[in-house]
Amino acid sequence: MGYVVRTPEGELVYPSLLDVERAYVQGLVDPDDEVREETGTAWRKAASLPALAAARPPRSGVMQRGQIFKVAAVVLLSVVALSLVFRDNLQMRGLGIVLALAASTLLFQITTKAFKRAPSGG
Incomplete structure (x- = not known):
């Protein structure tokens, strides 16, 4: 019908x-x-x-599903982690590695959400 x-x-x-x-x-x-x-x-x-x-329609615009905040957090964490990894202090290097792992976890979540968002069929 x-x-x-x-x-x-x-x-x-x-x-x-x-x-x-x-x-x-x-x-x-x-x-x-x-x-x-x-x-x-x-x-x-x-x-x-x-x-x-x-079946709610997705939000549109720059702030779609809050992804912009996660991307900004990944960029910020990555910059801080990179600057800490190249320090002479061993404790700062360790903190940089931990922040890099946190950034990779956030990046994984962003990627997973992006794949779930794709429309099916056609």
């Missing part, structure tokens, strides 16, 4: 609710857009459909 999505730009027909959900997650369908079944007559806001309400 198909679904019709009415946006300010016009109407689009999707073959299934799963396709509408994918478009919603990707930001192609806004929460304020109206959706109805092809055979139905009642229009509903996309955000009011349970299947779409559970």
Whole structure:
């Protein structure tokens, strides 16, 4: 069964609710857009459909999912760790190695989150 999505730009027909959900997650369908079944007559806001309400669209912009803070922390930790590793003091070198390990852990988390974010199918 198909679904019709009415946006300010016009109407689009999707073959299934799963396709509408994918478009919603990707930001192609806004929460304020109206959706109805092809055979139905009642229009509903996309955000009011349970299947779409559970699939929240990702935030957009520079601060998307807070990744910018983690990247900044990795850069800062890496610079501090590098400067400490090249010191003559053995304790400072040890602290630099610990900070480098912390930076690599954060970098691993950033990479893992980036791979999970990729849209599936197509």
